[in-house]
Amino acid sequence: MSEEKSYPEATPPEGEGDDLVPDDPARRKLIWGGMGLAAVTYAGAIAYPLYRFLADPAEEAAELAKVTEMEIPDDELPEPGSATIFQFGIRKAILIRGADDAMVCFSAICTHLGCTVDYQEDQDRIYCACHGGVYDAETGQNVAGPPPRPLEEYRVERADGKVIIHRS
Numbered sequence: 001m002s003e004e005k006s007y008p009e010a011t012p013p014e015g016e017g018d019d020l021v022p023d024d025p026a027r028r029k030l031i032w033g034g035m036g037l038a039a040v041t042y043a044g045a046i047a048y049p050l051y052r053f054l055a056d057p058a059e060e061a062a063e064l065a066k067v068t069e070m071e072i073p074d075d076e077l078p079e080p081g082s083a084t085i086f087q088f089g090i091r092k093a094i095l096i097r098g099a100d101d102a103m104v105c106f107s108a109i110c111t112h113l114g115c116t117v118d119y120q121e122d123q124d125r126i127y128c129a130c131h132g133g134v135y136d137a138e139t140g141q142n143v144a145g146p147p148p149r150p151l152e153e154y155r156v157e158r159a160d161g162k163v164i165i166h167r168s
């Protein structure tokens with residue numbers, strides 16, 4: 001036979017413990033203020049890098065899209081009979097310098113599926129290795145393979161000591 005034991009309710013002695021945590025509104029306000037500040041700081045520390053990570057590519061692309069003109073100093077031009085590929089705003093471009101020193105510039109993005117084209121000096125043509133697309137090196141016209149359209153052409157202006165490429 002078991003007997004249930006009963007214990008007296010635990011109550012603090014009167015007057016004791018009341019002064020351990022005083023009900024001070026100013027102190028409570030200070031603690032809540034500190035916790036709020038810590039929460040805001042913590043949220044900012046997480047949110048700011050995330051914002052930069054997400055916003056940077058979009059902002060950068062928007063800035064690059066505004067680029068419509070670019071200068072290339074004469075000493076950075078390709079040798080006659082060769083070409084150079086360079087970043088022009090958001091896209092790559094190809095500047096071809098003919099053996100006669102005439103220069104043409106096109107988007108270097110293939111109009112088929114967007115691979116970067118290249119200049120083949122030995123055949124004097126623009127070639128896309130992805131699917132064998134061929135473009136005329138003087139006009140950018142698509143002449144063989146799957147590309148459906150010519151390459152976009154950019155205007156080339158020769159100035160004193162430099163070449164200026166224009167995309168209008």
Ligand code: FES
Pocket residue numbers: 110111112113114115128129130131132133145146147
């Ligand atoms: S992407 Fe250039 S030929 Fe297909």
